[in-house]
Amino acid sequence: MKRRVVLAGGSGFLGQALADHLKRRGYTAVILTRGSSADKNGITYVHWDGRTLEDSWVREIDGSYAIVNFTGKSVNCLYTKKNREEIIASRMDSISILMEAVRKSSSPPQAFVQAGSLAIFGDTADVCDEDAAHGDGFSVSVCQQWEEAFFSETLPKTRQVMLRIGFALGKDGGALGPLQMLARYGLGGTIGSGRQYISWLHMDDLNAMFMESIENENYEGIYNATGTEPVTNKQFMGVLRKVMNKGWAPPAPTALVKLGAYTIMKADPSLALTGRNCIPKKLLDQGFKFKYTNLEAALRDLI
Template sequence: MANKKVLLPGGSGFLGTSFANYLVTVGYEPIILTRSQQADRNGIKYVQWDGQTVGHWQSELEGATAVVNFTGKSVNCIYTKKNKEELIRSRLDSVKVIDEALKQTTNRPSVVIQAGSLAIFGNTTERCHEDSPHGDDFPSSICKQWEEAFFKEDITGVRKVLFRIGFALGKGGGALGPLLKLAKIGLGGTVGNGRQYISWLHIDDLNRMIVRAIENEAMTGVYNATSTEPVQNSEFMKSLRTSIGKGWAPPAPKFAVILGAYTFMRTEPSLALTGRRCYPQRLIDEGFSFSYTDLDQTLKELVG
């Protein structure tokens, strides 16, 4: 049997772990590159790396099928000078070091897939497809630098695909976790004016998109990884409350969101107050079949 190793740098978070578990079910051998030392489990191998330098982990690239890079400090933080630097550095360093390691590999993986973000479009209610204008806020600027760094190096025999990932919904963590906690204690009301869009997708669809990119040699460049039905925040929160059997909840006005974000959640309020209305135009054009396009059904299945 051909080697089916897939390296997942930074894969110990919610998205990476979910994808690793999915890979096992479809016959691949996931190897998570992580800063902490961990024992192999559930068919997943763990290898240490620092995300900045080529080390012993580079040998795992020999004969591997693909690399899927999930590395990057979580945006769920306050944008202090230190955090801003780390948000940028963690992303750019990993992209550069993976390229360096690939150049030192004889039998290279044929594809590198980068987990990016829809935040590149900024805060907008305009319909965004892959070629839409980019935003000009801090998260957009990170994404622009990140994408530029990823596509900068052309490595012989290596195809590059970048997924701008939306609000990924899955069990046991990720973007849904904090919202669910708030909804359960009666605080699942509309956030701010409620008109900001949430471009959501089910994690199962995301996992299938990534495997498709590994296996389909025609896939290259940038894709919006989101469902076909973005919704406004007011609609999303209502759907979330309904899924757990909660009725009306008081809205959280902008000032309360800002206060709560900085004081209690220790995060940037813009994460809740801004949004974007994105469409997976290229995936639709290329015939990708979504399993989850109805938000009510999706949330009922995940949390109901």
């Protein structure tokens, strides 16, 4: 019988990529979704609301090999009071209810992997490993509450792994898509000061990190899930234009980025104007081997 991995909130870009990867590796992938229950392309989708125990999805947890939790309202929005509350609640509620489901399992999963964020370090050019100081602001507070909730209790038969995910580069969506579109229309210049760091990684490496977290019993605790060579926004956009065979493009000054974020993108401008210079120290210490450490090579593979 195939091992089953449950991807809570896994219907987004990262979850779908991991589900397809699991399928290729011979696993059964089950995605817990706010949509309808269905079977599509060899993946089982089971409805849940992210906060209520229901037999339909709880039975998928019992006897599963691992859980990976992607649940959380997207931060790609305006930080209104309502959106802030939903961003926090969606993360806290899903962790709480999944913990309860694991505790009630007669055969609990051996690993619970939580998708987190490097945003915990705030906006900084300082090199950040897992033990670096946290930043300040709303995004940092969300990440701190997220991590505290995940590690608030120990599950006796289940390893707990938190991956603080960086700027994941993949095909047909995700973080790379909007930047490709800007470059395609001659707008792929430096964003803001251009000095903000992008801690990027290729989707193949991210999926490999998930697999190590799921399968390797030595993985436990918090990891920076990012590549080894962060770059500034100016460097990133320059390499992207090169790969896409685009010439010079005008920079987008900070004031223009803020105006566009609020009026067109309907998102907080800090998402584009802040960055962090993070390294995956713990992954490297445990012998993780990266497939992509060069940004140009990674982008050429994807574009």
